[in-house]
Amino acid sequence: MNSALFIFLLIVVALLLLLAWALRAPGKSARRKFDLASVEESGRRHATYFALIRQASSPADMEFLARRGSREIALRVRKERRRVALLYLAQLRDDFQRLLRLARAVAALSPAVGSRQELERLWLTLEFSWRYQLIRTGIYYGLLPIPQLSALSHMVSQLAVQMEASMKELGERAAMAVQIASSLDGNGVDVA
Amino acid sequence: MATLPPMMLILWAIESIVQLCILFLVITKRHFRTLPLFSVYIALLLCQSAFLFFVYSQFGFNSHLARQLSWLSEPLPLTAQALAATELLHRVLRHYAGIWALAWRLIAAAGVLVICYASASAQRTPDWRLMIANRGYHLTFAVALICCLLLVRFYSIPVDPVYKALLGGFCVFSCAAVVANSLLQTLFLGHFPKFSEVWNYLEMVVFLGVQIAWTVALRHSIRVENKPTLLPPSAYDRLSPEVNSRLRALNDVLSKFWKAQVLRP
Numbered sequence: 001m002n003s004a005l006f007i008f009l010l011i012v013v014a015l016l017l018l019l020a021w022a023l024r025a026p027g028k029s030a031r032r033k034f035d036l037a038s039v040e041e042s043g044r045r046h047a048t049y050f051a052l053i054r055q056a057s058s059p060a061d062m063e064f065l066a067r068r069g070s071r072e073i074a075l076r077v078r079k080e081r082r083r084v085a086l087l088y089l090a091q092l093r094d095d096f097q098r099l100l101r102l103a104r105a106v107a108a109l110s111p112a113v114g115s116r117q118e119l120e121r122l123w124l125t126l127e128f129s130w131r132y133q134l135i136r137t138g139i140y141y142g143l144l145p146i147p148q149l150s151a152l153s154h155m156v157s158q159l160a161v162q163m164e165a166s167m168k169e170l171g172e173r174a175a176m177a178v179q180i181a182s183s184l185d186g187n188g189v190d191v192a
Numbered sequence: 193m194a195t196l197p198p199m200m201l202i203l204w205a206i207e208s209i210v211q212l213c214i215l216f217l218v219i220t221k222r223h224f225r226t227l228p229l230f231s232v233y234i235a236l237l238l239c240q241s242a243f244l245f246f247v248y249s250q251f252g253f254n255s256h257l258a259r260q261l262s263w264l265s266e267p268l269p270l271t272a273q274a275l276a277a278t279e280l281l282h283r284v285l286r287h288y289a290g291i292w293a294l295a296w297r298l299i300a301a302a303g304v305l306v307i308c309y310a311s312a313s314a315q316r317t318p319d320w321r322l323m324i325a326n327r328g329y330h331l332t333f334a335v336a337l338i339c340c341l342l343l344v345r346f347y348s349i350p351v352d353p354v355y356k357a358l359l360g361g362f363c364v365f366s367c368a369a370v371v372a373n374s375l376l377q378t379l380f381l382g383h384f385p386k387f388s389e390v391w392n393y394l395e396m397v398v399f400l401g402v403q404i405a406w407t408v409a410l411r412h413s414i415r416v417e418n419k420p421t422l423l424p425p426s427a428y429d430r431l432s433p434e435v436n437s438r439l440r441a442l443n444d445v446l447s448k449f450w451k452a453q454v455l456r457p
C-alpha cells in the first residue's frame with residue numbers, strides 16, 4: 001500500500017473514532033451539565049480525609065504487624081492499604097471532576113469566554129488524567145509502593161481547608177450569579 | 193451516456209431520488225425555516241446532478257472536457273456544504289455565545305493548519321492539484337467539524353438528534369472523500385485499469401448512505417429548546433481563574449503523591 005494512502009487511512013480512522021465519541025449519548029454524569037448546585041453540596045471535600053488515610057497507612061503499623069502478627073495478616077493489611085490509597089485517589093478525582101463541571105457550566109453560560117483560561121483548564125485536565133492513571137495503575141498492580149503519606153500530610157491538610165471553603169464559596173457565587181441573571185431575564189433558569 | 197457503467201447509472205438515479213426525498217422533507221416538515229442553507233445545499237446537489245447528466249450525455253463520461261466540467265461544478269456545492277455545516281453548528285451553539293466564539297476560533301485554527309498543508313502538497317505535485325485541493329478541503333472540513341463537536345461534548349451542550357445526524361453525515365462523507373481521493377492517486381500510479389470507477393463508486397455509495405441517514409433523521413421535527421439564562425459577563429472573569437487555581441492545587445496534590453512514591457528510597 002502506498003504510504004500516503006496508509007497515512008490518510010489512519011487519519012480518517014482517528015477522525016471517525018473521535019466523531020463517534022463526540023456524537024454518542026452523554027453518560028449519566030455528563031447529563032448533570034449545568035448543575036451548579038452540586039458543587040456546593042454538603043459533603044466534605046475528600047482531601048479532608050487525609051489524616052485518616054495517613055493513620056491507616058502508617059509504616060509503624062506495618063512494622064508492628066511484621067514483627068508480631070502473622071504473615072497472612074500483614075498481607076491482608078497491605079491489601080487494605082492499597083485499597084484505601086486507591087479509594088483516596090478516586091475521591092481526589094471526584095473533587096477535580098466537580099470543579100471541572102462547575103467551570104464548564106460557567107463557561108457554557110457566559111456570553112464571552114477566554115481561550116487562555118479554557119486552554120489552561122484543558123491542559124490541567126490532561127495532566128491530571130495521565131498522572132492519575134499512572135499512579136492508579138502503579139498502585140493497583142503493586143508496581144509502586146503504597147505512598148508514604150505522612151510526608152504529604154501538612155501540605156494536604158492546608159489544601160483541604162482551603163478547598164472546603166473555596167468550593168463552597170465558588171458554588172454559592174455561581175448559583176448567585178445564575179439567580180441574578182435569571183431575575184434580570186425574567187425566564188426560568190435552565191441549569192438543572 | 194453509453195460510456196457510463198450501468199451500475200453507476202443506477203446509483204446515480206437512486207441518489208437523485210433520495211435527494212428529492214430530502215428536499216421534500218425539508219419543505220413539508222418546514223426544516224427550511226431553521227436550516228435555509230442546508231436546503232439550498234440539497235437543491236444545489238440536484239442542480240449539479242442535472243448539469244453532470246447533461247455534460248456526460250453530450251461529451252461522454254470519459255472525455256477530457258467532461259472531466260474538466262465536472263471538476264468545475266464542484267466548488268459551488270462544496271461552498272454550500274461548508275455554509276450548511278456552519279449553519280448547523282450555529283443552530284447548536286446559538287444560545288451559548290461564549291462557546292460559539294470559541295468554536296469559531298477553533299474552526300479558523302484548524303482551517304489555516306490544514307489549508308497550509310494542502311497548498312504545500314499541491315505545489316509539490318502540480319498534476320494532482322485539483323485532487324489534492326479537493327482532499328485538503330474535505331480534510332479541513334472534517335477536522336474543523338470534529339473539533340467543534342468535541343467542544344460541544346466537552347461543555348455538555350445538548351444537540352438535537354436531527355442535527356447530530358446531519359453533522360455526522362457531513363463528516364462521514366468528507367472522510368470518505370479523503371480516502372477516495374488518496375485511493376484514486378494510488379490506483380492511478382499503480383496502473384489499475386478501472387481506477388476512476390473505483391473512486392466514483394466509493395464516493396457515491398458512502399454519500400448515498402449518508403443521504404439515506406439524513407432522510408430518516410429529517411422525518412422528525414427539531415425539538416424547541418428553552419433559551420438558557422446566561423450569566424453576567426463578570427461571573428466568568430471572577431470564577432474561571434479561581435476554579436483554575438483550585439484545579440492546579442489538586443494537580444499539585446497528585447504530583448506530590450506521585451513524587452512521594454517514585455522518589456521513595
